[in-house]
Amino acid sequence: MTYLDSWIHQQAQDADVFVATADALDPLYFGPDAGQIMVRGEWNWSRQKIEPLWNRHIGMLGGMLGAKNIGSAPWRIADAVGLEAEIVLPKKDNRRLWTGILMHDFRVLHFMVTHPKEVREQFEPAATKLIASLRFPDRVLGVKTSPEGLPMPPDYTPADPQTILDDIPDPQAWRAYTGDAGAGALQSFYLRELPIHDWQMEEYVPFPGPFGLGFARFKLHRDKLHVTLGIMPSKTSGDSSLANVVFKISGP
Numbered sequence: 001m002t003y004l005d006s007w008i009h010q011q012a013q014d015a016d017v018f019v020a021t022a023d024a025l026d027p028l029y030f031g032p033d034a035g036q037i038m039v040r041g042e043w044n045w046s047r048q049k050i051e052p053l054w055n056r057h058i059g060m061l062g063g064m065l066g067a068k069n070i071g072s073a074p075w076r077i078a079d080a081v082g083l084e085a086e087i088v089l090p091k092k093d094n095r096r097l098w099t100g101i102l103m104h105d106f107r108v109l110h111f112m113v114t115h116p117k118e119v120r121e122q123f124e125p126a127a128t129k130l131i132a133s134l135r136f137p138d139r140v141l142g143v144k145t146s147p148e149g150l151p152m153p154p155d156y157t158p159a160d161p162q163t164i165l166d167d168i169p170d171p172q173a174w175r176a177y178t179g180d181a182g183a184g185a186l187q188s189f190y191l192r193e194l195p196i197h198d199w200q201m202e203e204y205v206p207f208p209g210p211f212g213l214g215f216a217r218f219k220l221h222r223d224k225l226h227v228t229l230g231i232m233p234s235k236t237s238g239d240s241s242l243a244n245v246v247f248k249i250s251g252p
Contacts, residue, residue: 001039002133004126014182015040018130020123027114030094035115035123037130042108043184045206050103054083057101057110061087077134080104084111096120104136106206107188139196140189146175148249149222150229151193153186155179156245164232164244176246178234183207183243186231187216198222207231215243225251 003009003018010017010025018037023029027036044053054072075084084100098113111131115123143151156179162168164176181189187206194201199220207216216231229247 001130001135003130007126007130012038020126030116030118032119032122034119035127036113037127038112040110041182041184042110043187043206043208044103044106044108045209047106050082050101053103053108054101058085058099061099061112075100075102077102077132078136080109080134080136082109094118102134105188106191107136107184109134139192143193143197145197146177148175148225148227149197150199150220150227150247151190151197152177153179153181153189153245156181159244161246164246173250174246174248176244178244180242183216183231183233186243186245190218190229190231194218194220199227207233221251225249 020033072083080102082102087097156177159176161174161176203219205217218229234242
């Protein structure tokens with residue numbers, strides 16, 4: 001997504017927030033540059049259809065905000081499809097609220113846009129332009145690889161595997177990388193980048209998933225090299241949404 005240089009992008013728990021000024025990060029701010037765009041990603045490992053995801057999303061919002069009779073309309077940006085709706089808030093609430101969800105492969109994005117009614121003419125054109133800039137890249141340019149040729153997510157750095165995995169009988173066969181991406185984002189990265197780097201995927205077990213594995217697992221090979229790669233939720237970062245990459249090498 002592309003936003004104006006003067007705008008602010010900040011992460012808040014599992015969501016990304018875009019505002020025109022730091023004051024607007026306060027939901028109770030009603031100044032002339034008030035308004036927020038919030039985007040939250042979800043990993044749709046079971047590839048649910050858009051309708052049940054939307055019903056859950058809109059049900060939670062309606063329950064929290066006291067809104068009723070929420071309709072919906074089809075929504076599409078680039079090659080992502082979804083649903084959108086304007087939520088009519090109780091009369092005592094002076095805000096305007098719009099929400100939507102988009103689906104692209106395993107990825108689901110939840111959007112919420114809110115602003116005081118008085119600033120609609122100033123805020124909505126910028127918000128619409130920002131959301132319309134959304135694109136899902138076919139690949140990440142400049143991806144670095146491990147010595148074994150595995151693509152590595154941006155800003156992930158080597159770590160001691162034994163700080164992530166307990167009781168490894170053969171630590172020399174393991175590699176680990178740590179960074180600040182979520183498990184869903186890492187799975188999306190590897191599903192996209194592994195074929196580009198000529199890795200063949202023998203197995204993919206998503207996380208979260210139906211088997212209660214506790215992490216995502218890929219079994220891969222390229223030529224005579226075989227790799228089992230895991231995306232492990234972080235235990236030490238203090239943020240349970242972050243994940244590490246570990247893999248075991250077998251073969252020549």
